[in-house]
Amino acid sequence: MKPSTLNIASPLCPVPLRDYPQVILAHGGGGKLSAELIEHIFAPAFANEHVTLLSDSTPLCLPSQRIAVSTDSFVVQPLFFPGGSIGDLAVNGTVNDLAMSGARPMYLTAGFILEEGFEMEQLIRIAKDMGRAARDAGVAIIAGDTKVVERGHGDGCYINTSGIGVLPAERKIAVDQAKPGDAVILSGSVGDHGVAIMSVREGLDFESPILSDCASLADLVQKMLDTSTNIRAMRDPTRGGVAMSLNEIAAASRCGIELDDECIPIKEPVRSACEFLGLDPLLVANEGKLIAIVAKSDADQVLNTMRAHPLGCDAAIVGHVVEDDNQLVVSRTAVGTKRIVSIPVGEQLPRIC
Amino acid sequence: MKPSTLNIASPLCPVPLRDYPQVILAHGGGGKLSAELIEHIFAPAFANEHVTLLSDSTPLCLPSQRIAVSTDSFVVQPLFFPGGSIGDLAVNGTVNDLAMSGARPMYLTAGFILEEGFEMEQLIRIAKDMGRAARDAGVAIIAGDTKVVERGHGDGCYINTSGIGVLPAERKIAVDQAKPGDAVILSGSVGDHGVAIMSVREGLDFESPILSDCASLADLVQKMLDTSTNIRAMRDPTRGGVAMSLNEIAAASRCGIELDDECIPIKEPVRSACEFLGLDPLLVANEGKLIAIVAKSDADQVLNTMRAHPLGCDAAIVGHVVEDDNQLVVSRTAVGTKRIVSIPVGEQLPRIC
Numbered sequence: 001m002k003p004s005t006l007n008i009a010s011p012l013c014p015v016p017l018r019d020y021p022q023v024i025l026a027h028g029g030g031g032k033l034s035a036e037l038i039e040h041i042f043a044p045a046f047a048n049e050h051v052t053l054l055s056d057s058t059p060l061c062l063p064s065q066r067i068a069v070s071t072d073s074f075v076v077q078p079l080f081f082p083g084g085s086i087g088d089l090a091v092n093g094t095v096n097d098l099a100m101s102g103a104r105p106m107y108l109t110a111g112f113i114l115e116e117g118f119e120m121e122q123l124i125r126i127a128k129d130m131g132r133a134a135r136d137a138g139v140a141i142i143a144g145d146t147k148v149v150e151r152g153h154g155d156g157c158y159i160n161t162s163g164i165g166v167l168p169a170e171r172k173i174a175v176d177q178a179k180p181g182d183a184v185i186l187s188g189s190v191g192d193h194g195v196a197i198m199s200v201r202e203g204l205d206f207e208s209p210i211l212s213d214c215a216s217l218a219d220l221v222q223k224m225l226d227t228s229t230n231i232r233a234m235r236d237p238t239r240g241g242v243a244m245s246l247n248e249i250a251a252a253s254r255c256g257i258e259l260d261d262e263c264i265p266i267k268e269p270v271r272s273a274c275e276f277l278g279l280d281p282l283l284v285a286n287e288g289k290l291i292a293i294v295a296k297s298d299a300d301q302v303l304n305t306m307r308a309h310p311l312g313c314d315a316a317i318v319g320h321v322v323e324d325d326n327q328l329v330v331s332r333t334a335v336g337t338k339r340i341v342s343i344p345v346g347e348q349l350p351r352i353c
Numbered sequence: 354m355k356p357s358t359l360n361i362a363s364p365l366c367p368v369p370l371r372d373y374p375q376v377i378l379a380h381g382g383g384g385k386l387s388a389e390l391i392e393h394i395f396a397p398a399f400a401n402e403h404v405t406l407l408s409d410s411t412p413l414c415l416p417s418q419r420i421a422v423s424t425d426s427f428v429v430q431p432l433f434f435p436g437g438s439i440g441d442l443a444v445n446g447t448v449n450d451l452a453m454s455g456a457r458p459m460y461l462t463a464g465f466i467l468e469e470g471f472e473m474e475q476l477i478r479i480a481k482d483m484g485r486a487a488r489d490a491g492v493a494i495i496a497g498d499t500k501v502v503e504r505g506h507g508d509g510c511y512i513n514t515s516g517i518g519v520l521p522a523e524r525k526i527a528v529d530q531a532k533p534g535d536a537v538i539l540s541g542s543v544g545d546h547g548v549a550i551m552s553v554r555e556g557l558d559f560e561s562p563i564l565s566d567c568a569s570l571a572d573l574v575q576k577m578l579d580t581s582t583n584i585r586a587m588r589d590p591t592r593g594g595v596a597m598s599l600n601e602i603a604a605a606s607r608c609g610i611e612l613d614d615e616c617i618p619i620k621e622p623v624r625s626a627c628e629f630l631g632l633d634p635l636l637v638a639n640e641g642k643l644i645a646i647v648a649k650s651d652a653d654q655v656l657n658t659m660r661a662h663p664l665g666c667d668a669a670i671v672g673h674v675v676e677d678d679n680q681l682v683v684s685r686t687a688v689g690t691k692r693i694v695s696i697p698v699g700e701q702l703p704r705i706c
Contacts, residue, residue: 030592031697056450056588057423059520065418070410071462071515075500097409109424111513113466143515147428149704153508160464162424162496162515167412235409239383344384351502 023118028148037123037146045127046110048140058143060107064166068103070094071162077351079122079156082196083211086159087129089287089353092216094163095137096236099221100290102173103165108134109143110161115154126157137216139163171225177232178253183299184319185292187220187312188213189265190242194284194349195273202277206269215288220311227305230295237291238353240344241283245291246329247343253293256324259331259341263318282331283344285352293321376471381501390476390499398480399463401493411496413460417519421456423447424515430704432475432509435549436564439512440482442640442706445569447516448490449589452574453643455526456518461487462496463514468507479510490569492516524578530585531606536652537672538645540573540665541566542618543595547637547702548626555630559622568641573664580658583648590644591706593697594636598644599682600696606646609677612684612694616671635684636697638705646674 026033074090091108098105110130114123134141192213199210217236224231233253235245242264250257266281274281288311294302299317306312319331329341379386427443444461451458463483467476487494545566552563570589577584586606588598595617603610619634627634641664647655652670659665672684682694 025703026698029697029703030597033698034592056453057421057456057516057518059419059421059454059456062415062418062420065415066412067415068410068412069460069462069496069517071464071496071513072498073464073466073500073513075466075502100409101412103410103412107422109422109515111424111426111464111515113426113428113511143422143424145425145513147426147511147704149428149508149511152505155502155506158466158500158502158511160424160426160498160513160515162462162464162513163410164422164517165410239387244383344382345379345386350378350382351500 045131046141066167068101068165070097073160084214087126090159091133094161098165099218100234102171105165107164112146113158116151176252178293180323182321186318187290188314191270191281191284193287213288228298230298233293243282250327256322257329259319265314398484399494419520421454421518423450426513437567440479443512444486447514451518452571453587455524458518460517465499466511469504529605531646533676535674539671540643541667544623544634544637546640566641581651583651586646596635603680609675610682612672618667
């Protein structure tokens with residue numbers, strides 16, 4: 001990296017870290033260099049009233065005693081991809097997990113495991129992405145930790161985020177709450193994130209670029225909750241895709257789900273890419289989409305609310321919950337045949353998030 | 354690994370994971386195999402009323418709106434060492450960070466980054482260690498996540514734990530609260546953890562084995578808080594050791610600290626090992642010790658309480674806080690000379706926690 005590069009990042013890094021264009025082991029040692037990372041990179045990027053990143057723990061006062069807690073580690077490769085970075089993912093992934101329980105996401109922690117030799121410029125970009133994503137999602141990153149492992153023992157940068165959201169006392173949105181007759185609503189097109197990652201890894205060049213859908217769903221969910229008190233369950237279909245999320249809901253709620261294949265929104269370049277790569281779009285990870293199980297009575301109203309939101313403009317009712325002792329997820333194709341949408345054993349695409 | 358090995362672990366693993374004696378990429382894919390890890394390893398090991406590890410997030414009801422939050426990633430090598438494992442460390446490290454703010458630690462999350470090929474038997478041991486350490490510390494592991502990276506891109510097992518503790522409304526224990534005249538109390542001997550790790554890495558054989566001091570300080574802290582309302586600051590001297598913790602307190606509180614070298618408890622084998630390895634014991638990491646800054650009036654009372662506790666039986670007043678615009682930590686040696694105890698730039702021993 002050229003010494004001048006870090007000058008460009010000077011709003012984030014008032015004292016350029018020129019002496020260390022790359023991460024060294026001592027940056028994870030808890031000493032002076034660890035403190036410099038915090039002072040010059042993380043604190044400015046995450047700036048908020050709570051940030052006391054030099055303390056062992058951060059005191060907070062919550063607006064409620066009822067909370068939701070979530071944790072997620074991110075090991076995506078490559079770290080930067082069309083439509084986002086590991087920084088965006090690390091924030092939005094945990095924010096979305098909280099939002100799916102009906103919680104209002106409020107606070108995140110961030111734990112970094114860096115590889116010796118990781119470019120400082122990339123760390124600054126990632127920290128900036130996290131700060132921006134957190135502000136966009138309305139959450140504060142309030143505690144952090146950095147460890148550094150020897151060259152060859154990591155993969156540049158792994159990030160864990162854990163999150164706290166507040167839950168209204170009466171709210172019970174969970175995967176075991178689906179009931180026969182409920183509508184299955186999908187907030188938008190499937191497969192964008194997984195195909196965006198895959199296209200970079202495989203060096204594929206599509207006519208129109210495929211971007212990750214990585215985004216915070218917290219605001220969309222809030223508007224849905226304001227519209228209806230009959231949202232039974234929500235899931236963001238990340239690893240394992242829509243297939244995994246629907247199978248989990250079916251199994252937990254002891255019912256079946258019938259999908260209408262033609263109603264599932266999918267962008268044409270994503271469909272083509274999936275055919276080319278031999279992927280089932282229903283198994284591909286998404287990072288800015290949700291599935292909502294909504295009482296039939298409220299389904300149209302919730303759908304309209306979703307369509308009025310930038311992240312839900314392609315929302316569609318894609319199926320419904322049925323009685324089924326076998327708890328199967330079944331998709332009806334255009335020609336009227338049915339196929340079972342089964343759970344993936346592992347994942348089609350490793351390290352997608 | 355012999356197929357029979359996992360049978361031995363059968364209370365933890367009712368359906369032996371014989372087919373997978375090692376972790377494969379699909380265990381991190383969010384599909385069936387991820388669910389099996391949870392069902393057969395993590396859920397039984399972490400068993401508690403809250404554990405709903407298949408959900409995106411876990412709902413909780415806290416006894417207070419005032420909380421402390423902490424996060425820490427663990428990359429220690431080797432994963433198993435005299436006196437503990439990465440599992441014990443991952444629980445106790447975050448529990449102790451919460452306790453140092455005067456919080457009562459309650460809940461932990463656990464995020465695993467595993468390397469393809471990691472022995473399943475080792476993962477089971479680590480999960481069991483975490484479960485036992487959590488029960489000992491009085492905390493529940495309530496959410497988890499597992500990612501798997503390709504062979505050669507990790508180092509067996511990295512763990513992030515994030516924690517939530519509850520804080521009484523009136524409690525204000527923080528590194529900036531030290532005042533001239535306060536006593537500096539150390540809960541026991543220094544350097545045990547760092548030297549235990551180092552002795553394994555270097556293949557050193559001491560006459561008496563040196564064990565890590567890894568332990569939860571939550572109970573000791575609770576008893577100290579019951580004894581005195583004049584505990585100003587606490588720190589567990591992990592990375593960077595006692596030197597780092599005291600310098601942080603001095604800087605944050607804008608005062609100096611004078612230590613009496615002879616009063617600092619250190620076990621003879623640890624002292625010898627430090628001399629042999631060229632380490633300063635004040636810079637070596639501890640994982641079950643604390644430094645408390647206590648008003649002079651209450652120091653003897655707090656010391657007596659600590660000495661009555663198994664984790665504080667070697668506690669000693671090792672110095673006191675002084676006025677000093679330069680915010681130096683100074684140690685007085687046996688022969689009356691003084692030396693400045695400065696902050697380490699990085700760390701003497703990488704990957705100690």
